[in-house]
Each structure stands twice: as structure tokens, then as C-alpha cells.
Amino acid sequence: MQEKREVSREYLQKETNRVIIRGRIEEEFKFDYKGKFYVTRIAVRRESGINDMIPVIISEVLLNPEILSGKYIGKTVEMKGEFRSYNKLGEDGKSHLKLFLFVKVINFKVDDNDDVNEIFLHGYLCKLPFYRRTSKSKREISDLFVAVNRQYGKSDYIPCIAWNRNARSSASMQIGDCIELKGRIQSRKYFKKNPSNPEDGKLEEAYEVSINDMHLIEE
Secondary structure, three states, rough: OOOEEEEHHHHHHHHHHHEEEEEEEEOEEEEEEOOOEEEEEEEEEEOOEEEEEEEEEEEEEOOOOHHHHHOOOOOEEEEEEEEEEEEEOOOOOOOOEEEEEEEEEEEEOOOOOEEEEEEEEEEEEEEOOEEOOOOOOOOEEEEEEEEEOOOHHOOEEEEEEEEHHHHHHHOOOOOOEEEEEEEEEEEEEEEEEEEEEEEEEEEEEEEEEEEEEEEEEEE
């Protein structure tokens, strides 16, 4: 079991959800019906060469007509903000968790073209970690579900995945444990079968945080 770290209340008020990404604009900015916001996706390259496709929501006050015209597709951009979630009613009548980067700062004048994908979360486990080993490589893996508080009584619910040492450490964690983690936002595609016809379905994309470092926190 991990030893708990102590942090000050002042620190917790400042640091709970922080993201910085640097990548390329993949799609045109599209107006979002929920308010004066636009959505797009940013392609951030991993060291392996695979791109993580990160959905973003950004206020119209941070954009201008030239950006919205589509001329910036393929351009490098740096964004800072928070990784947030909301529930959306799907075609199947069920509620589905949607994840996105809520952008607070955007910068097109990027001197360093190296891709960046960093996230810091301070939150609470809201489900017991699901620890196991992969069937082929026998690598240790653990799925976690973390609630991160924000202002006005709202919370974001973030699925995370830990490997090896971090996965092993998570196996003894309990619901309500406070954790601090660092990692990256990753996307992955999967085939979602049609319940009424197993041979039919569609390709879906899921998002989660891949954990690089994780600690229990004593508040």
C-alpha cells in the first residue's frame, strides 16, 4: 500500500485539474449548441508515432473569424485548461459519459513544435479499482474512476488507467481515497456491437487518462 502524502488546503484549492496539450488542429471549429462555445479535435502525437485525438471545447471569446474559417486546420496549437466530463443521452436511451478539454488559454505562436500531452488531477476514487493482468503479455493493469471537484458544487468524472507499479499500488485503494496523479490524455477506438445484431455495430472512440505517476494524499 502506498504511503500517503500530506498537502496544504491552500494547495488543494489551486491544483485539482490542469492540462496542457500541443498538437495540430484536426477539424474545423463547429458551434456547440450548449452556449457560445466551439468544438474541434487536436491530434497529439505520442513517442510511438500514434496520434491521440483529443476533443476540445473553447469559448468564442478566444477565437476570431480567421480561426473559425478553417484556415488553421493542420496548424500547431497549444492549449491549456481542464479535462471535464458530462453525461449525454444516447440513441440507445442510456446516459453516456462524454469527456473533453475545456480550453482556458490558446496559443498559435508556438516556438517549440514538439507535441505535448500532460495532465494533473487531484481527486477521489468513486469506484473500486479493477486490477488484472493482460491475457497475452501478463502486464499489470488497473482501471480507476476519479471524481475531480470544481467550483459551484460540480465534479468531473474521469476514467483513468494505470500500469505495472501504479496498477499494483491501486489494487489496495478504496472508494473515497484521495489521489494525485500525472499522465496524459489518450484516445482509443473500439468496435461497439449492436445488441440486436452482434455482427453489426460501429466504430467508437473512447478517452481516458493514462497514468504515469500516482500518489495517495492525506488531506
